[in-house]
Amino acid sequence: MNQAEKELYLREYSILKNQGKPFFPYALAKDSVMAAIVLGVIIFLSLMFGAELSPKANPTTTTFVPRPDWYFFFLFELLRVMRNVPKFTAMATVGVPTIAMIFLFLLPFYDRSPERRITHRPVALAAGLFTIAAMAYLTYTGANTGSPNTVDMKPPANLSAAQKDTFTQGELIVGQTGCLACHTLGGNGNDGPGPNLTHVASKVPQQQLAATLINPTPPMPSFAGLPKDKFNTLVSFLSDLQ
Ligand code: HEC
Structure with a gap:
């Protein structure tokens, strides 16, 4: 802004200021009336309809996934x-x-x-x-983002219905056995310390997947103690992750 513009602005400003009304009390009074009306409407609505509350917090749940607003x-x-x-x-x-x-x-x-x-x-x-x-x-x-303790990947389209069923069960087992604490699967889980398992079967053959679960390199714990059927479902799920 140059000098001439500045003077023009100051002149216009003083003219407008003389014509106008001061903030106190005029604008303040208007604002107060409007604020009182809004407050009244809120009080009225809360008395008439109440506030919507979600279900009571359940301290015993273990599956609740905390989410911010x-x-x-x-x-x-x-x-x-x-x-x-x-x-x-x-x-x-x-x-x-x-x-x-x-x-x-x-x-x-x-x-x-x-x-x-x-x-x-x-x-x-x-x-x-x-x-x-x-x-x-x-x-x-x-x-x-997905929840930290479930896997929601789609089974590959070329699987039969029974194989898709195994795939879904495998996802559940992965969620329950805590693999996601160290591995990413699709959009879920932690990015480390273990490698991303989304396409693990394209790198690791099925035999070796089973061997890794039984006899892994630390810090990965051994899953040899899983019931046989769960273990097999898990391996077959992993070997579908092409
Ligand atoms: C405490 C952390 C941790 C947990 C829990 C864990 N892993 Fe691992 N996993 C690792 C680490 C670290 C490696 C890499 C080991 C290495 O370098 O050889 C690994 C490697 C693997 C590999 C080999 C990957 C490759 O590319 O060679 C597979 C498969 C695997 N994990 C599957 C699982 C499954 C399935 C579960 C759950 C049943 C699981 N892991 C639970 C930490 C973990």
Whole structure:
């Protein structure tokens, strides 16, 4: 803004200021009335209809999968992505949002440009769009991640109905025996310390799969103690993971 523009602006501003009404009490009174109306409507609705509550918490359940509310999915996803790098977890989940809030808070101090048109502010526009896109992406992926103790992969289409049944049972056994604590299968499980098992059968032949389960390399525990039928279902499930 050059000197002439500045003077023009100040002149217009003082004219408008003389014509207008002061914030106190005029605007304040208007806002208070509106706030009182909104509050009244909320009180009325809660008295008439009550608040919707979900079922009571059950302290004995072992299958409950904790999930945040949808507007926290982006933070949840950030934590999920970072949990394998413990060094950065605190930075990603507390540090990044805090730094972003501080930047937002200090905006009036470092952004002193008088330019108001968004098309003339490429950096602000790019930063804003990037933040929205990143939060939308994290919210989306956070909402679609599988539970940490079930496998939901589709059986390969070339299997017979009976084989598909075995496949589904195998998924259940994998979920129950804790493989997901160390392995990824499809969209579920942890990314380490064990390798991703989504396509394990294309690398490891069936004999060797069974041998690994009986006599694995630590830290993987041995699963030789599983009942025979469960063990066979598990091996046949793994050997279908092409
Ligand atoms: C405590 C962690 C842990 C658990 C639980 C675990 N594994 Fe593993 N698993 C590993 C590690 C680590 C390796 C890699 C070992 C190595 O380097 O040879 C591995 C290797 C394997 C391999 C060989 C993969 C390859 O590419 O050679 C298979 C198959 C396997 N695990 C299946 C399972 C199954 C099925 C379960 C559940 C019944 C399971 N694991 C439970 C840690 C685990």
